[in-house]
Amino acid sequence: IRLLREHAEASQEPARTTLAEFDNVDLVRSYWITNVIRAEVNADAVTADQLRSLEGVRAVYLVPEYRVPEPESTEASPDADGTTYGLEQINAPDVWDDFSTQGEGVKVAVLDTGFDVSHPDLELYSDDSDDPTYPGGWVEIGPDGEPIEGSEPYDSHYHGTHVGGTVGASAPDGDTPQYGVAPGCDLMHGLVLPGGSGADSDPIAGFEYVLEEMGADVISMSFGAGCGLFGPVYEDAWIPVIQNALAMDVLAVTSSGNSGEGCVGSPANIYDSFAIGASDENGDITEFSSGDTIAADNWEEPDPEWPDEWIKPDVSAPGNEVLSAEPGGTYQNLSGTSMAAPHVAGVLALMLSANEDLTAADSRSVLEGTAWKPDDWSEPGDEQDVRYGYGIV
Numbered sequence: 001i002r003l004l005r006e007h008a009e010a011s012q013e014p015a016r017t018t019l020a021e022f023d024n025v026d027l028v029r030s031y032w033i034t035n036v037i038r039a040e041v042n043a044d045a046v047t048a049d050q051l052r053s054l055e056g057v058r059a060v061y062l063v064p065e066y067r068v069p070e071p072e073s074t075e076a077s078p079d080a081d082g083t084t085y086g087l088e089q090i091n092a093p094d095v096w097d098d099f100s101t102q103g104e105g106v107k108v109a110v111l112d113t114g115f116d117v118s119h120p121d122l123e124l125y126s127d128d129s130d131d132p133t134y135p136g137g138w139v140e141i142g143p144d145g146e147p148i149e150g151s152e153p154y155d156s157h158y159h160g161t162h163v164g165g166t167v168g169a170s171a172p173d174g175d176t177p178q179y180g181v182a183p184g185c186d187l188m189h190g191l192v193l194p195g196g197s198g199a200d201s202d203p204i205a206g207f208e209y210v211l212e213e214m215g216a217d218v219i220s221m222s223f224g225a226g227c228g229l230f231g232p233v234y235e236d237a238w239i240p241v242i243q244n245a246l247a248m249d250v251l252a253v254t255s256s257g258n259s260g261e262g263c264v265g266s267p268a269n270i271y272d273s274f275a276i277g278a279s280d281e282n283g284d285i286t287e288f289s290s291g292d293t294i295a296a297d298n299w300e301e302p303d304p305e306w307p308d309e310w311i312k313p314d315v316s317a318p319g320n321e322v323l324s325a326e327p328g329g330t331y332q333n334l335s336g337t338s339m340a341a342p343h344v345a346g347v348l349a350l351m352l353s354a355n356e357d358l359t360a361a362d363s364r365s366v367l368e369g370t371a372w373k374p375d376d377w378s379e380p381g382d383e384q385d386v387r388y389g390y391g392i393v
Contacts, residue, residue, distance in 0.1 A: 001032070001212050004244060008032040014055040022046060029145035029201065033208050034240040038063070038145060038201045059300055064225040064233050064266070067197035068113060068159045069258045071336035083178040085281045086166070086318030086343055090393055092181050095350050103182025103349035105356070107137075108167050108218045109210035110342065111203055112160030113196055114140070115189040116327040117153045119161065121169040121176075124153060125186050125214075137188035137214065145205035153189065155327045157196045162334055163222050164189055165325030166342035168349070176331060179323050181346025184353070188214050193223055207241055211250060217352055219245065220345035222255045222338035224265035227290065231263060234298040238267035243303075246272060251360040253345045255337035256313040257290035261386055264290045264312045271296070271303065274364060275312040278319025278340040279392050283374045286320050289313070289337055291386035313389040314364075315371045317343035347393055367393050 012030055015037060019025050024042035031038070041051070051060045083093055096102050107125070115138070117124055125137025140151035155161045168187040169180030190206035192198065203223065210216040226233030245252050254268040256275040268275035268290070278289040285291075295309045296302040319340030326332040344367070351363055358366075371391030372381070379385040 001248070005032045008035045011035060011056055012037055015057050018054050029205065031201075031204055031208060033211070033244050034204060034237050036204075036237050059236065061235070061237065063199045063201060064235060065197055065199060066193065066203055066223050066225045068157070068193055068223045069336050069338055070196070071159070071258075071334040071338055084323050086322055087178065087181060089279065089281075089283065089318050090181070090343060090347060092347070092350065095354070099350070099354040101184065101350060101353040103168065103185030103346065103353045105186070106182070106217050106349040106352045107186045107188055107215055108182065108220060108345050108349050109188040109190060109214060109216035110160060110164045110167060110220045110345070111190045111192045111206045111210070112163050112222060113157035113193050114155035114160045114191040115153050115164050116155045116161045116325070119165070119325050119327070119329050121172045121180070121325055122161070122165060123170070123187070125188055137186065139206065139209050139213070140191040141202045141206045141209070143202075145201050147209060151191075156191060156194045158327050159196060159222070159338065160189060160191070161327045162324040162332065163220065163338060163342045166322060166339060167220060167346045169325055177323070181343055182349035182353070185346070185349040188216060204237065204241055207245070207252075211245065211248065216250060218345050218348045219250060219252045220342050221252060221267070222336075222341045224255065224257050224268055226265035226269075227257050227259035227263040232269060232298070233266045234269065235266040236300050239270055239272070239299070239301075239303065242267060242270055242272045246360055249360045251348060251363060253341050253348070255341040258288045258336050259290045260288055261291050264292045264294060269294050269312055271306045271310050273312075274344075275314050275389070276337060276341045276344050277313035277316035277387065277389055278335070278337045279316045280318075280320035283392060285316060285387040286335065288335070289316070289319065289340075289387070291389070293386060311384045311386055311389070314384070315344065315367055315389045316340060316392045317347075319343075344393055
């Protein structure tokens, strides 16, 4: 982090100095993890070509809007016996018993819409206002990309509470089965998409914060851009984010999207991302689960070490009618790859808790190598395809 900060400060200085002299450009924030400057520009007075001509500037991008997909919702009908189908499908209960862990000692950060800590099954790293670390494991990123001082945990939507519950909800009381994959993990949350959508600068700022200030071991991201009327977004700014996290031994789990076969949004479409598709209770891949073969030349500056093309998703996990927490202390079933990604984030927490020596590359390799597909699936079980990836974790 220190080296990335020093590099960003030095390389951005000429452009920042010149931009500060423009009357129609307001510097908003700079980012060390991806070496980007964010600015608000009066496009009637300053052209993109003028900005590109500045010393040190390699490219200029319009900030796309990132959003959490609106999942399909069905009424929850909890069955008090045991665990959800999702936990059974990925063998989480067996791991709890065989390895005597539920994710203890592993920090999982969810970047989403917020988190309802008043729910009886949910808590962050510390939700005790008397704790000196309060609100430990919580950050709200404001419109300028900076943390909002004094913000206390809340959910601005409902999506983040559901996603976070799948990662690490504790054993519920009453008529609800266990639905948290790693209930012993240190769950953290960054509110980066207020109301469910926002510019990508906010998720990147949240990404930086949970890495540097919270020491996240795993980052779960159930949002994306693209696959709408104008097709996929290929966002160069996310490439160093994912790659630098891997260099810090942190795996970022991304949902592949809900556009079906033929389109994978950003940042899940990046070669280095760990993109997750969605399975149903029968082990079939849902119709909405995104998958595609992606070409490197879609990006302005693809990594020269990338292959010419690759397949996404990488693996899949339960994402259809997934039972999890709802703000207000209740529950709901939601469907989407947003629900699949936190299953995998929870699995990574179990793996790292059982073996703290696993690297991010090791963890990814193990998940891909042990993933499975139904016996009647037409594609080879040991090869990646655009529906399952390598299979269900």
